[in-house]
Amino acid sequence: MKIGIVGGTGEIGEGLAMRLAPRHDVVIGSREAEKASASSTECMGILRGRGTPCVLRGVTNQEAVDHGEVVILAIPFTHLAATVSALTGMEKKVVISPVNPMQRSDIFFFDPPPEGSAALLLQKLLPPGTRICTAFNNVAANRWRALDQTLDYSVAVCGDDAGARQVVRGVVESVPNLKAFDAGPLRVSPMIEAITPLLLNIARHSKMKDVGIQFR
Numbered sequence: 001m002k003i004g005i006v007g008g009t010g011e012i013g014e015g016l017a018m019r020l021a022p023r024h025d026v027v028i029g030s031r032e033a034e035k036a037s038a039s040s041t042e043c044m045g046i047l048r049g050r051g052t053p054c055v056l057r058g059v060t061n062q063e064a065v066d067h068g069e070v071v072i073l074a075i076p077f078t079h080l081a082a083t084v085s086a087l088t089g090m091e092k093k094v095v096i097s098p099v100n101p102m103q104r105s106d107i108f109f110f111d112p113p114p115e116g117s118a119a120l121l122l123q124k125l126l127p128p129g130t131r132i133c134t135a136f137n138n139v140a141a142n143r144w145r146a147l148d149q150t151l152d153y154s155v156a157v158c159g160d161d162a163g164a165r166q167v168v169r170g171v172v173e174s175v176p177n178l179k180a181f182d183a184g185p186l187r188v189s190p191m192i193e194a195i196t197p198l199l200l201n202i203a204r205h206s207k208m209k210d211v212g213i214q215f216r
């Protein structure tokens with residue numbers, strides 16, 4: 001599968017790239033092609049050092065969209081609208097949002113836009129026909145990047161196109177030990193995004209690291 005990661009130079013973007021590259025044709029996108037190249041070189045070096053040589057390319061965010069049959073938007077919520085408004089060609093692509101709009105005061109809390117969630121805002125911003133799904137919202141970036149550690153988490157996938165949900169579940173389960181669960185239409189996305197601040201509050205108060213979820 002061809003996968004383009006917009007904002008692929010970030011915390012979760014690099015982790016996703018390294019976990020997906022052994023099984024897919026992945027490019028890392030950035031606002032700056034040079035930054036993406038440096039990031040892809042570093043990630044390839046890490047993979048090569050582990051005996052898993054893979055090809056990763058660093059490209060602009062627009063080139064990541066052009067490349068991907070599946071496009072992952074690994075961008076902080078505050079920059080999401082401006083970023084996707086400047087990109088073209090999303091229609092008919094499967095677009096994955098791992099984006100969680102949240103804030104921190106004395107606690108971490110879900111802070112969605114008026115549309116109800118980041119994914120529902122994307123539905124308003126992206127062209128009709130874009131096949132938007134949520135996935136990976138509740139898996140900590142530290143765990144993605146710690147390649148020695150098993151990603152034994154559950155991933156809730158929602159979206160209005162059943163075929164796209166199936167494609168995304170395939171991408172999720174191409175990562176060893178990750179288990180995908182079909183959560184239904186995109187209207188479920190506020191519930192999925194809101195789990196992450198809960199996990200962070202648990203991590204903080206229970207003195208745990210990389211708290212995640214397993215549905216069973």
Ligand SMILES: NC(=O)c1ccc[n+]([C@@H]2O[C@H](COP(=O)([O-])OP(=O)(O)OC[C@H]3O[C@@H](n4cnc5c(N)ncnc54)[C@H](OP(=O)(O)O)[C@@H]3O)[C@@H](O)[C@H]2O)c1
Binds near residue numbers: 008011030083
């Ligand atoms: N971190 C986690 O543990 C985690 C877990 C689950 C879900 N998520 C979600 O995943 C998304 C990415 O999180 P992250 O921690 O990976 O974010 P991040 O590292 O802070 O940023 C990701 C990338 O966003 C780009 N970016 C930064 N400022 C920007 C701006 N003003 N305009 C456009 N692009 C900008 C940067 O890429 P360039 O400078 O290369 O353009 C950066 O590398 C978030 O929505 C978050 O809620 C994160």
